[in-house]
Amino acid sequence: MKLATYKDASRDGQLVVVSRDLSTAHYATGIASRVQQVLDDWRFMAPQLHDLYELLNSGKARHAFPFDPLRCMAPLPRAYQWVSGPAYASHVERLGSIPAAALPPGLYAEPLLRQGGSDGFIGARDDVVVASEACGIDFEVQLAVITGDVPMGASPERALDGIRLLMLASDVCLRSLGALQGRPVTAFGPVAVTPDEAGDAWRQGRLGLSLQTTWNGRKVGLCDAGAGMTFHFGQLLAHLCKTRPVSAGSIVGAGPVSHPDWSHGYSCIAEKRAVETADTGKPKTRFMQFGDTLRIEIKGKNGQSLFGAIEQEITPPA
Template identity: 65%
Template sequence: MKLATYKDGSRDGQLIVVSRDLSTAHYASGIANRLQQVLDDWNFMSPQLQDLYDTLNHGKPRHAFSFDPKQCMAPLPRAYQWADGSAYINHVELVRQARGAEMPPSFYTDPLMYQGGSDDFLGACNDVVCASESFGIDFEAEVAVITGDVRMGATPEQALDGIRLVMLANDVSLRHLIPGELGKGFGFLQSKPATAFSPVAVTLDEFTTGGESAWDKGRLNLMLQSTWNGRKVGRCDAGPEMTFHFGQLISHLCKTRNVRAGSIVGSGTVSNKDWSRGYSCIAEKRAIETIQGGKATTDFMKYGDTIHIEMKGRDGLSVFGAIEQEIAPPPLVVGQS
């Protein structure tokens, strides 16, 4: 099934069920008002939502309405936890090679992960508001999962059972702020503003077409498309080159603590060794330019730039809807010129 959260003037929005083709929707208020309620009581509430979803796809619910992605908040507008991995080692290799840094052997066996802000996510069509273009504004096209409860010490295989929903993410990075923060030895903070997520989050069964599933043991074997200012810059395969699958990422996260329902785990920038597939973030494009020609020539994003991130299923239909954002300056404060 496909779930989304509509704006209703509150911080947490209103849960809706969305049809498979993303054309119509129905409020889930008769079952649950918020997605977090469903995640907390998944076994009881998800079958009821599935029934509503089936009716929406095959029948004519009395109160169905046209689905509008612009009315969506993030599927989970604020979460108990947002932990983003770097599961595509090719991306790490390129960035480090461009700056002449060695790849520590542990990077191939132990996932990289940081904990980001989870109190203020962006909807798929919200502007990316940034105080200055000089910060080096970059998009990062990713896949992410929302979990149920996963106990401390869970194996990767056990962790896979904790995945409830999948969605896309634009994990915005401010590249010119990153070196100073990492130089302190304490990780990202100001360089990682609010993350945006796709209009809908979907259950794993949605990836099955014609008896075959694009979901394969924690990897999603579909193409992630990134379009910057109307030009397609990336068509990257999210599956085969994902060094650490989602079960491994979640297991890494819960090595020393429980992971509770409503936690979000990201894949990191989707990246392929075949450079002809393009890129899912500008930093990778700049790394390739440096490796090939000695310097980066592609600038980071400017005010007015747009980014479109989308993934289509094997049937050619959009799976999650599209992330469509514009880079914008902060609004002027009254009395400011």
């Protein structure tokens, strides 16, 4: 099934069920009002939402209405925690984010997870407000999962069972401010989907579909999200659970989608600049500026958008 959160002037919005083709929606009134409620009582509420989802897809839901991505908050507008990768060795190697001596040949030993701000995410069509162009505005286009409860010490296989929903994400990075302060905001696609919505493209914790990134109307990336993924989502989540349990409503991202074959483009500007520096001695591609636009989307094997598109503009403070 596919779930979204509509804006209603509250912090957590209103839960809606969205049809498979993203054409119609229905409030989940009477079942749950927020996504977190569903995550807290998944076994009881998810089957009821699925029944509503089937009615919506069959055209028999009595109070259906046209789905509008402009009304969407992030599917989970705030979360207990937001942790991200990177899960792609080619990205780590190109950026040189860990010393070569510490890397096994072509790989790194364990995921390098980092905690991000989770007190408030933005919706797929919300403007990205940045204090200054001098911050080095970048995007990190990635996939993320929302978890149920996962116990401490869970194996990768057990951790995979704890994944409830998949999402499309864009992490805004301010490269000039460093790792601690340089990640001010994260946007998520209009809808979150259960893994079965991806069909056989979801396999062993990887999503084998291409992620398309368009910057100012120009396609800059068309990367297979599964092919270059060194650590799958079960491994990322199990690594997080090594020393603590993970609560329902946690979000885990896999970092910028990357591929060893550079002809597929890029999912973050810093990686592009690193390749340029290696080739010519200096970067050529600039970071984002006010007025720049970004569009991100993944289409299923049927050609339909899986999560809906993230479409945003970089803007200065009001």
